[in-house]
Amino acid sequence: MDSDTDGSPVIELSVTELRRLPAGAERELTGLHQLATDRATRYRPDHVAAVSSALARALDLTAPPGP
Numbered sequence: 001m002d003s004d005t006d007g008s009p010v011i012e013l014s015v016t017e018l019r020r021l022p023a024g025a026e027r028e029l030t031g032l033h034q035l036a037t038d039r040a041t042r043y044r045p046d047h048v049a050a051v052s053s054a055l056a057r058a059l060d061l062t063a064p065p066g067p
Contacts (some may be wrong), residue, residue, distance in 0.1 A: 029059045 013021075033055055040051040 026061075030061060033059055033061055 033052070036055050037048065037052045040048045044051065
């Protein structure tokens with residue numbers, strides 16, 4: 001996209017909104033991680049630590065929550 005061209009799409013966000021977007025995404029990914037960990041606990045309890053750790057790495061979570 002070329003913002004200098006007339007008619008190009010533009011998204012306007014305030015600084016506050018721009019900061020909130022990554023935080024919301026991180027919350028969603030953390031929630032996904034927790035759901036997957038809960039499911040692994042229920043169906044594959046012998047693999048919870050490995051599943052949780054691998055998913056936390058894949059999602060690039062800073063501090064994976066425990067099971």
